[in-house]
Amino acid sequence: MLWKYRRLCRETALLLVVIFCFPRVGWPWGWLAHRWVNQQAFAHLPAEMTGFERWAKVVAAHGSDADYRKAWDPLESPRHWIDIDNFPEFYQGHLSHNLDSLKARHGQHMDVYGNGVVPWIIAGVTETLSVAMAAGDWGEAVLLAADLGHYVADCHQPLHTTRNYDGQLTGNKGIHLRYEIDMIRRNPDRLKADPARAVYVEEPLEHIFGTIRRTWSFVDSIMSADCQARKKDPVYGDDYYQVLWEKTGRFTTKQLSRASRILADLWYTAWIDAGRPAFPPAAAVVTCAGLQADPHAQGLMNVQGVVTIGSGVLDREHTRLYIQDQSGRGILVFDHDPVAEDIVRGDLVQVEGIIHDYRGITEVSGPLVTVLDRGCAAVPPRALTTAEANDPEWDGTIIQVRGAVVFILRQERWTRLHLDDGSGAIVVLAWKDTELDLREVQEGDVLTVCGVGTYLADEGSYAILPGYEDQVVREKD
Numbered sequence: 024m025l026w027k028y029r030r031l032c033r034e035t036a037l038l039l040v041v042i043f044c045f046p047r048v049g050w051p052w053g054w055l056a057h058r059w060v061n062q063q064a065f066a067h068l069p070a071e072m073t074g075f076e077r078w079a080k081v082v083a084a085h086g087s088d089a090d091y092r093k094a095w096d097p098l099e100s101p102r103h104w105i106d107i108d109n110f111p112e113f114y115q116g117h118l119s120h121n122l123d124s125l126k127a128r129h130g131q132h133m134d135v136y137g138n139g140v141v142p143w144i145i146a147g148v149t150e151t152l153s154v155a156m157a158a159g160d161w162g163e164a165v166l167l168a169a170d171l172g173h174y175v176a177d178c179h180q181p182l183h184t185t186r187n188y189d190g191q192l193t194g195n196k197g198i199h200l201r202y203e204i205d206m207i208r209r210n211p212d213r214l215k216a217d218p219a220r221a222v223y224v225e226e227p228l229e230h231i232f233g234t235i236r237r238t239w240s241f242v243d244s245i246m247s248a249d250c251q252a253r254k255k256d257p258v259y260g261d262d263y264y265q266v267l268w269e270k271t272g273r274f275t276t277k278q279l280s281r282a283s284r285i286l287a288d289l290w291y292t293a294w295i296d297a298g299r300p301a302f303p304p305a306a307a308v309v310t311c312a313g314l315q316a317d318p319h320a321q322g323l324m325n326v327q328g329v330v331t332i333g334s335g336v337l338d339r340e341h342t343r344l345y346i347q348d349q350s351g352r353g354i355l356v357f358d359h360d361p362v363a364e365d366i367v368r369g370d371l372v373q374v375e376g377i378i379h380d381y382r383g384i385t386e387v388s389g390p391l392v393t394v395l396d397r398g399c400a401a402v403p404p405r406a407l408t409t410a411e412a413n414d415p416e417w418d419g420t421i422i423q424v425r426g427a428v429v430f431i432l433r434q435e436r437w438t439r440l441h442l443d444d445g446s447g448a449i450v451v452l453a454w455k456d457t458e459l460d461l462r463e464v465q466e467g468d469v470l471t472v473c474g475v476g477t478y479l480a481d482e483g484s485y486a487i488l489p490g491y492e493d494q495v496v497r498e499k500d
């Protein structure tokens with residue numbers, strides 16, 4: 024493969040890993056439920072933690088990071104569940120809550136880690152979060168708070184607590200996705216929070232085991248709801264989901280609101296244990312050039328710039344927009360979810376989020392994007408030779424080259440051109456979502472191409488991503 028579209032690669036890898044490597048799939052609650060739980064948890068925090076709310080959007084946006092990690096970390100999946108009913112002593116009510124004891128007792132005949140470790144992960148992340156808060160490492164703390172929310176939400180999903188996780192033992196195959204994704208997606212407005220305030224938790228691990236026992240008690244209700252719903256609608260249409268919701272919606276909404284409250288309890292506990300550190304004020308505005316110079320900072324940041332490639336232009340499924348500021352450099356603003364509001368070329372936006380380096384590309388992830396102004400003057404591209412464009416300097420920055428087409432490869436998701444002005448070729452990638460019409464382009468044509476610079480991690484070289492029709496101009500013969 025010449026070029027792997029980075030998120031596609033991430034998602035394809037996830038699918039392959041899931042299909043071929045794991046005996047079972049670590050399905051998540053849908054993105055929507057994770058985001059809701061993380062966002063909602065802020066409503067439960069006491070007034071003394073108000074300063075943490077500044078990062079609510081970032082914490083919500085990173086609610087599914089833990090699921091994405093499954094693509095490259097084989098140890099990640101079992102962190103999302105526990106098949107607690109695989110332990111015979113669970114039924115008798117004396118299951119040890121010590122992982123080492125369980126390994127010593129059951130390690131001979133079962134893979135205790137592979138059976139799921141979500142309670143210990145929740146307790147561990149709560150402690151790590153406390154350490155990060157005490158150290159004033161708020162960039163890290165925000166990501167840990169988001170991860171904690173993910174695991175807490177997962178352990179409130181009944182099918183994450185049972186060996187019959189997909190109804191495969193009771194003739195309810197496929198119920199996992201029908202219940203946690205398809206049903207929730209049809210009822211997003213029915214999720215309701217309770218008004219309870221967060222409390223300090225003396226023993227997070229015990230607290231979570233108590234929650235899991237309660238969560239597990241709903242497994243049979245889900246299976247029986249599935250049977251009844253299928254009786255009404257065996258092809259899983261609207262009627263099926265209506266019955267499934269009628270039978271399970273009540274406890275499902277309670278489970279999710281309980282997850283958000285327990286998450287708030289654990290954030291509060293971590294913060295108390297950290298010695299009640301002060302929350303940082305809004306991050307100071309930095310420049311894109313400053314961010315590009317230190318992409319490993321992993322911190323919370325605030326940047327303002329004019330949009331050079333708007334939302335939905337390169338990629339309709341995710342937020343993938345580019346901004347550029349007075350420093351002459353630009354940066355990618357990325358989220359797994361599309362932005363709610365249309366952001367178009369020429370908008371002046373403020374972006375708060377976390378800066379990080381994703382496989383050689385600097386990006387602001389989990390961004391809170393606020394439109395400050397509309398209709399600003401277009402950012403002029405930096406004119407370069409094709410050889411000069413092949414440089415990390417232009418990651419995220421709008422550039423322009425002119426050269427002859429020396430290679431074309433058309434694939435379903437993108438068209439790849441190589442342009443050369445005699446100084447050395449640069450790759451131009453036109454993604455399918457841009458709807459750029461390059462069918463007429465042939466080898467030997469001379470093009471002027473404008474777009475943002477990016478990095479092809481698998482090739483160790485750079486490329487230009489055009490987004491709009493006016494950014495690819497073919498010279499007449």
Ligand SMILES: [Zn+2]
Pocket residue numbers: 049050051052089090103173177
């Ligand atoms: Zn998960």
